[in-house]
Amino acid sequence: MSAKDHLVIFDTTLRDGEQSPGATMNKAEKLRIAKALEKLRVDVIEAGFAIASEGDFEAVKSIAETIKESTVCSLARAVDVDIDRAAEAIRPAERGRIHTFIATSPIHMQYKLMLSPDEVIEQAVRAVKRARSHVDDVEFSCEDAGRSELDFLCRIIEAAIDAGARTINIPDTVGYAIPEQFGETIRQIIHRVPNADKAIFSVHCHNDLGLAVSNSLAAVMNGARQVECTINGLGERAGNASLEEIVMAVRTRQDLFDVETRIDAQHIVPASRLVSTITGFPVQPNKAIVGANAFAHESGIHQDGVIKHRETYEIMRAQDVGWHTNSLVMGKHSGRNAFRTRLKELGIEFETESELNEAFSRFKALADLKHEIFDEDLQAIASDTLQSEEDARFSLVCMKVCSETGVVPRASLTLLMDGREHKVEGEGSGPVDATFRAIESLVDSGCNLQLYSVNAITSGTDAQGEVTVRLERGGRIVNGVGADTDIVIASAKAYIEALNQISRGGVRQHPQAADV
Ligand SMILES: CC(=O)SCCNC(=O)CCNC(=O)[C@H](O)C(C)(C)COP(=O)(O)OP(=O)(O)OC[C@H]1O[C@@H](n2cnc3c(N)ncnc32)[C@H](O)[C@@H]1OP(=O)(O)O
């Protein structure tokens, strides 16, 4: 049997994933995700868009300094300033890539770039050469290829390869393609471009019609050997192709695909949980591979089948993608060693002993309230611990909520703001509303609440609730996540976390802020 081709997994959770409104991540969070991606053995991590902001530049640079096993990549428009900034950011990487792009569809060239097709080719060639003057590993993308003319795509791709691009990416930027047609486009391009053998062909599919994974797989069947994807399918608008679905489709249907990835699938579920917790985007229960119900069997006939022979209703094994691999049952009698070991198995490692100790105290406090602590609880504890960074401006000291039939709910909180304690009170239509009003009576953030959602992290009435709060101010959107067995406390934590994120961009203080 002939060896299979390698399918390059290019993860763009930290770049396109971050383009989901509200999914903004700070440098420390991006680094945590990058480490999880390295553990997952992704080939390329697109760490950001270095020119976009100082924060993006610093995040790409620190990922380039830290990650050893995966290639670290920065996106750049086809302009010198972007390319030079990307080069500077990835310079510390053992393996660095510059990914430059320009739009090739008639609509983008005419209305957005205001350039003729020939000018676009010229600019693409100049950009690829500039990128090659910095690094050998250069990727070129034809933005909106899904709506571009085939002849033009072939011309620009040939020129980009001649200029030195090693990877040619064909994005379906607006999720317009249909699998059979997209696969045929990829086949035609590879067949028609005379120097196609000098590059790896890649795809980057968006999910506007829910077809991102199908289109990517159709492309792989027609010669694409890199897929750009994100954990949980995060990404601009309806998102990108989901990494876990691509990887498991290729692995499960080895009879159909001539490719294999080097992904260590056991880290898929922990990586999914981490991205969900950091971004505040919950994973829908029926999401393939990583949704809570992905391996759950509810109906009698299915349960009967699975008991008799698992494969009657399961095409993958849950533990192969990282579900319930724990042999250590964590509870109030567990010690620090088991705690550290289990966290390590989940891909969580604290940098300092004091962080570990803080997380361990949180774990013991939770274990007093809950009989059994699940992996999801541990992930939430780790996130809570790592979120309580020194630069957090606000934190919750304690709170009391009064909610009684026929009485207006009332919340009293003690908050720490800039190192000083403040007592605040609020009334509202419910206990959560009263809590948010109490916090705002001090902070007066001027934010609009865009989303409030509660999810039970595990099952049972003693489960921790995980609350996501999305705030918007001046066009900037942030998510805060908080977990607790009391959902009102989880709500307060999530709101405060969102305010901390907003405050990293500056928050007004209410002139009447009550001193203690
Ligand atoms: C399909 C994708 O996902 S592409 C990635 C999208 N991600 C982002 O845009 C996030 C980061 N973006 C940013 O921070 C900013 O948009 C920046 C820093 C890149 C640019 O900011 P600004 O200089 O203020 O430009 P602005 O965003 O208003 O407009 C984009 C400009 O880039 C041009 N442009 C867009 N794509 C490209 C490209 N690939 N190559 C060259 N120029 C481009 C546009 O035509 C426009 O030029 P104009 O100002 O001369 O009309």
Ligand SMILES: CC(C)C(=O)C(=O)O
């Ligand atoms: C920059 C490219 C790859 C992109 O994100 C898109 O076209 O969607």
